[in-house]
Amino acid sequence: MRDRPQSDTRERIITAADRLFREIGYQKTTVADIARTLGMSPANVYRFFSSKKAINEAVTARCTAEIRMRLEAVAASGRPAAERMRALLLTAHQSVLELGVTDAKMQEMIAVAMAESWGVIRAHIEEVDAIITRVLRDGVASGEFVPSDPEVTGPCIRAAMMRFCHPGLLTQCHDIPRPTVEQQADFILSALGHHARS
Incomplete structure (x- = not known):
């Protein structure tokens, strides 16, 4: 059960990134933008993905x-x-x-x-x-x-x-x-x- 919240957070990050990549473009989207959309810090995003490339x-x-x-x-x-x-x-x-x-x-x-x-x-x-x-x-x-x-x-x-x-x-x-x-x-x-x- 401990892995479920982490899996859910990963999916939320992927979903938010997908939306931002479509709306403003991959190059213009930053990890900070993704984090802000989710109400979390960039450091928290980096707990789940090592880079923007990994998110993509x-x-x-x-x-x-x-x-x-x-x-x-x-x-x-x-x-x-x-x-x-x-x-x-x-x-x-x-x-x-x-x-x-x-x-x-x-x-x-x-x-x-x-x-x-x-x-x-x-x-x-x-x-x-x-x-x-x-x-x-x-x-x-x-x-x-x-x-x-x-x-x-x-x-x-x-x-x-x-x-x-x-x-x-x-x-x-x-x-x-x-x-x-x-x-x-x-x-x-x-x-x-x-x-x-x-």
Whole structure:
């Protein structure tokens, strides 16, 4: 029970930091700002996080975990693999959009995370690959997809969706009308052999 208040305080700090990073930007937010929002001293914040970078890592880890939770729910839904794969790709795109990654301040936070805390981002990518690969294996086993090496094809599918799931590319490609995310998902399913079999 002694650990619960500490865990709650950590979560409060992460929540406050997330809000400030979105409102005023990562660079402009100080640990003192986060502490003031919570009615505590900066020294108390440093009891839970060694630096602002560590706080940003925790915020990023929470955001990416929310995305994976949604993807896991789709992957485990029990529908045919092709339906799950399509829903997985569309959900990945929608989840990133709902995080507000096209907002300049949110992009700043993610850019810092990618530059300074690549481990958090890399772990997220590896877990997303694992989710995609699991559905891919199901589709190959059921005959919905043509046989392939899932350890290669899974990451290729994720890479093919990069334009719709990478924060920077989402913004840069915002005014490029095609392909739509639905068209890209259908293209990937076709490449997996789904349309050829249906």
